[in-house]
Amino acid sequence: MKNNSTIKEVLSRIPVGSEVRVNGWIRTFRNDRFITLSDGTAPQTLQAVIEASHFPSELIKKLNTGACISVLGDIQSSPAKGQDVELQVRQLEILGEADSEKYPLQPKKHSLEFMRELAHLRPRTQTFGAVFRLRHHLAFAVNKYFNDKGFFYVHTPIITASDAEGAGEMFAVSTLDPLKSPKTEDGNIDYSQDFFGRMTNLTVSGQLEAELFAMGLSKVYTFGPTFRAENSNTSRHLAEFWMIEPEMAFYELDDNMDLAEDFIKYLIRYVLEHAPDDLALLEKRLAEEEKSKPQDQRSDMSLVEKLNFVLSNPFRRVSYTEAIEILKESRPNKKKKFKYLIEEWGADLQSEHERFLVEKHFNCPVILYDYPANIKAFYMRQNEDGKTVRAMDVLFPGIGEIIGGSQREERMEKLQEKMKAMHIPEESLWWYLDTRRFGACKHSGFGLGFERLVQFVTGMTNIRDVIPFPRTPGNAEF
Ligand code: ATP
Ligand code: MN
Secondary structure, three states: OOOEOOHHHHHHOOOOOOEEEEEEEEEEEEOOOEEEEEOOOOOOOEEEEOOHHHOOHHHHHOOOOOOEEEEEEEEEEOOOOOOOEEEEEEEEEEEEOOOOOOOOOOOOOOOHHHHHOOHHHHHHOHHHHHHHHHHHHHHHHHHHHHHHOOOEEOOOOOEEOOOOOOOOOOOEEOOOOOOOOOEOOOOOEOHHHOOOOOOEEEOOOOHHHHHHHHHHHOEEEEEEEEEOOOOOOOOOOOOEEEEEEEEEEOOOHHHHHHHHHHHHHHHHHHHHHHOHHHHHHHHHHHHHHHHOOOHHHOOOOOHHHHHHHHHHOOOEEEEHHHHHHHHHOOHHHHOOOOOOOOOOOOOOOOHHHHHHHHHHHOOOOEEEEEEEHHHOOOOEOEOOOOOEEEEEEEEEOOOEEEEEEEEEOOOHHHHHHHHHHOOOOHHHHHHHHHHHHOOOOOEEEEEEEHHHHHHHHHOOOOHHHOOOOOOEOOEOOO
16 A cells, blocks of 8 residues: 555646556556556546566456556656546556456446446446545535534434334334234234334434434434335435435524525535536536437536536525416416326425426426425424415426425424324324423424435436435345
């Protein structure tokens, strides 16, 4: 390791004429002379130039795509176009051979679908290198943003006995033997004999626990894995994804919207500033993908233009009621082009409707608020109209819903009424209700799906391509 340099260091700050050792993986080896070397530290590769006659031919034969090598030599200015410097190799060592017959990645373009089958090798490629470096920058920026604003990072539990949404779609956690699990008298599985003495599952959200902490530390956030056993094979759903959930005491819905907008804009600004080269690489990829689409479906904005567009325009804030009016009168609704036609107030919005509003009608990010109470969760604050709750969804072009949030119901009676109506037993959430019993206050929060944000920033169309090892129905290979 001593005196090694990364490619990022070589390209950014080591002066021409210096001697360096660089380790990395071979992308290509051309004309018995030029090695394209990558170590993932930068979007760029390093050209290592060798004089084949100075090395044993046995060694040269092993310079295959995929092999791991260590090279020592001098940095010199490069006559080749597209690069300022190259490495003139004096010493060459093969650290790990790669059989060129068997190595699945050839020096050509592979489809994203093909690469999903080889998720263990995705980090070796240019596109995924850029995606995952950006994912890192975004995760770092999330923590930086909240830290700088006085939020505390709370690690909410992954195994829980509560279901924040009051709906199904959970993965059970159990150590009982499925073949001979103990039974209760009425023949059901006796979870009192299970590990936790009760039924437990993987969390679908850290919100309820984050609320408890906001009631003591004022401003907190969780950022962790979230699990949903939803059997939907879409390009926007994973069974395991990461969610960022800030929760703030004394915030009302408008404050919540302001924070959501400021937060997303900060994250986008952060990557524009800190990872322009990775963005440029993905912008090129996206432009090529666009070329393969029919003319009328192509985006007229490049990736970076889209990011700048979001920065320079306020998110449109539109009530659910206004949105329904717009959708009712819309062309696709009148021409029966929507799969789910909007007939009346109260309809749940599908992603086709969300995308119509964002991509066709308003043509910018939209925050929808004040949804009908009966399509939203029990904890959202009821409005005076008796029909709507202080919910907000942030909708993004190409993605649909990226954030779901609300002002929480802090009034004990209202909350109890609602739980009763939705058949949520109070005993199961006594600890949650305690925060309303003792020192309740107005508060708000939201959940941002991290992968959906990474999708937007990288321009990757499928959510499976922005998480290292995607879990989806029927798929947990790696
Ligand atoms: P959707 O309607 O898109 O399924 P949701 O209403 O179930 O989303 P919430 O429960 O509000 O979503 O979760 C908050 C955020 O988490 C969403 O806005 C989205 O960004 C993200 N999210 C939700 N489900 C998934 C999933 N299965 N995979 C990836 N991200 C998700
Ligand atoms: Mn969902």
